[in-house]
Amino acid sequence: MxxxxxxxxxxxxxxxxxxxxxxxxxxxxxxxxxxxxxxxxxxxxxxxxxxxxxxxxxxxxxxxxxxxxxxxxxxxxxxxxxxxxxxxxxxxxxxxxxxxxxxxxxxxxxxxxxxxxxxxxxxxxxxxxxxxxxxxxxxxxxxxxxxQPEKIKFTEQVLSATKNNTILIADARSKGRFYGTEPEPRKEIRGGHMPNSVSLPYGEMLSNGRLKSTEELKKVFEEINPKNNSLIFSCGSGITACILALGAEIATIKNYAVYDGSWTEWGSRTELPIIK
Missing domain, CATH: 3.40.250.10 (Rhodanese-like domain)
Structure with missing residues (x-):
């Protein structure tokens, strides 16, 4: 391949x-x-x-x-x-x-x-x-x-990334979930988003059920990440973050990883910071 x-x-x-x-x-x-x-x-x-x-x-x-x-x-x-x-x-x-x-x-x-x-x-x-x-x-x-450990991030690494201006966290959940204006599917989990994160709903990678073209995807990532920072992809439970990872790969971006626990873990741990 x-x-x-x-x-x-x-x-x-x-x-x-x-x-x-x-x-x-x-x-x-x-x-x-x-x-x-x-x-x-x-x-x-x-x-x-x-x-x-x-x-x-x-x-x-x-x-x-x-x-x-x-x-x-x-x-x-x-x-x-x-x-x-x-x-x-x-x-x-x-x-x-x-x-x-x-x-x-x-x-x-x-x-x-x-x-x-x-x-x-x-x-x-x-x-x-x-x-x-x-x-x-x-x-x-x-x-x-x-x-390949560089392709995955865990909570303590993501917490460190929230304070690092050379890393950007991109969140694949809907904008409503990102901003805490619509409830999480899992009722026990807090709404909102991590510090140093941007909303990038996974649908931005797609057009009519297929991945967008290389040039279209490059444009999407350039808009959210003009400084070409390293990227960490998050979502609800690690599934749709991988759609962002696939989009990045098509866009020839290599400096990315997936947060495996994603918002289910982050939103469950009350000691972790959130923004609404």
Whole structure:
């Protein structure tokens, strides 16, 4: 993969490649019910990448917490992923959860992965082959994790960044949540935003369910970050911050990281400063 996104046409043309792995990373959008969709369909030969139940630390008090490198490696191997796999990841909402998986693999030192631009809706619209989800058994893969700590930030590092004028925190939540004028989906969490942060709703990365062009994305980032500071991306629980990370990657920005705990952790810890 020489780009972080691929088109549905590209995937269709390469669907029979021997080392291709297609992952469905669909999760419900925050604030919606987690209902089983009996009518669900998938791209042929898709494997389900379970962000919530398999690829998040279930012992953490915060949702979607990243696994250790060792545990991630084990679960990726169980999914049949190899060191030479070529991964395309998508979700049912266009571009929502798939960038989280892209970022996870990048965090684990694996770069041969791309997000399907437009996701399942774009694939279906193109009238390419779909099928009902199937149970798969996989030969255990030989994937090896090579953890890249510069791609992730934790709360104490973000707290330090709130006082650093060479770093900018970009928040992917809605402007209403950022300014505390609309409630958080998780009622126990305070509203508002971190010091030294700017509002950059993840929808600013998208146009009609697809990632904007490189030039459009460069313009978005130039507007919020004219000094070209290092960037930390945050959101509600670490999912849509990765859409900002994907947008930055397309815009050829490299000096960024994702705050894994995001606002769920920050807003829960009453000793941390907030602005409304």
């Amino acid at each position: 020489d780009k972080p996104i691929v088109s549905v046409d590209w995937l269709h043309q390469n669907i029979d490649a021997e080392n291709l792995v297609i992952l469905d990373a669909t999760i419900p959008k925050v604030g919606t019910k987690n209902e089983t969709n009996i009518n669900k369909e998938v791209i042929s030969n898709t494997r389900f990448f379970d962000i919530k139940n398999t690829f998040s630390d279930k012992e953490s008090q915060y949702p979607n917490t990243i696994l250790s490198a060792e545990k991630f490696q084990e679960e990726a191997q169980k999914l049949g992923i190899n060191k030479d796999s070529c991964i395309v990841v998508y979700d049912d909402l266009g571009v929502y959860a798939a960038p989280r998986v892209w970022w996870m693999f990048k965090l684990m030192g694996f770069n041969n992965i791309a997000v399907l631009n437009g996701g399942f809706p774009a694939w279906e619209k193109a009238n390419f082959n779909i099928e009902k989800p199937k149970e798969h058994s996989f030969t255990r893969g030989n994937f090896i994790a090579d953890y």
